[in-house]
Amino acid sequence: MTPALSRRRLLCAACALPLTALVGCSKEEGGAALAPAEIQAATTCELDGMMLAEYGGPKAQVHYAGLAAPVFFCDTVEMFSALLRPEQQRTVRAAFVQDMGKADWDQPRGHWFDAKAGFFVVGSRRHGSMGPTIASFAAGADAHTFAERWGGKVLRFAEVRPEMADLRGGAAHDAKM
Known part of the structure; x- marks a missing residue:
């Protein structure tokens, strides 16, 4: 083997290592099933820094x-606003929301599920941390029961439109601010 050929192979191998690492990362990110994280006492909202456990x-x-x-988002409206904005360019690996058919509305903990599989009630009289909210449910029957009691329309994830995720006036509904 000639010295020039050996150097060429060495350079090719050196250039290939970072690419191999990137491919490995993407496979790990894309292939592994993600699990939802739990809200801790110090968990804050991505948009406004509010402590999630307080609302x-x-x-x-x-x-x-x-x-x-x-x-994390202290309200599903904020999540939809972030995900449905035309300028949203970050790659979403997973989105989870709480099943309000099982979680305590006043102190929701746990009961996370894949948002894309859920049912959402838009336009109900029930408020979340920032005022009017989009209630999330894993089961359609729970969403319909909620809508019968609190009003609103039951939609699937893909049916929620950007104009339904209106963040204007949220602070006006927040009694703790």
């Missing part, structure tokens, strides 16, 4: 590619 109503978390930990 009622459905919460959300989004796992973005390239981030080790999820970002």
Whole structure:
């Protein structure tokens, strides 16, 4: 083997190592099933820094590619606003919301499920941390029962439109601010 050929192979191998690492990361990120994280006492909202544990109503978390930990939202309206904005460019690995058919509305803990599989009640009289909210449910029957009691329309994840995730006036509904 000639010295030039050996150097060429060495350079090719050196260039290939970072690419191999990137491919390995993407397979690990894309192939592994993500699990929702639990809200801790110090968990804050991505948009406004509010402490999630201090507010009622459905919460959300989004796992973005390239981030080790999820970002949390103190309200599902904020999650939909972030995900449905045309300028949203980050790759979403997973989005989880709380099943309000099982979680305590005033102090929701646990009961996370894949947001894309859920049922959402838009336009109810029930408020979340930032006022009017989009209630999340894993089961359609629970969403319909909620809508009968509190009003609103039951939609699937893909049916929620950007204009339904209106963040204007949220602070006006927050008695703790």
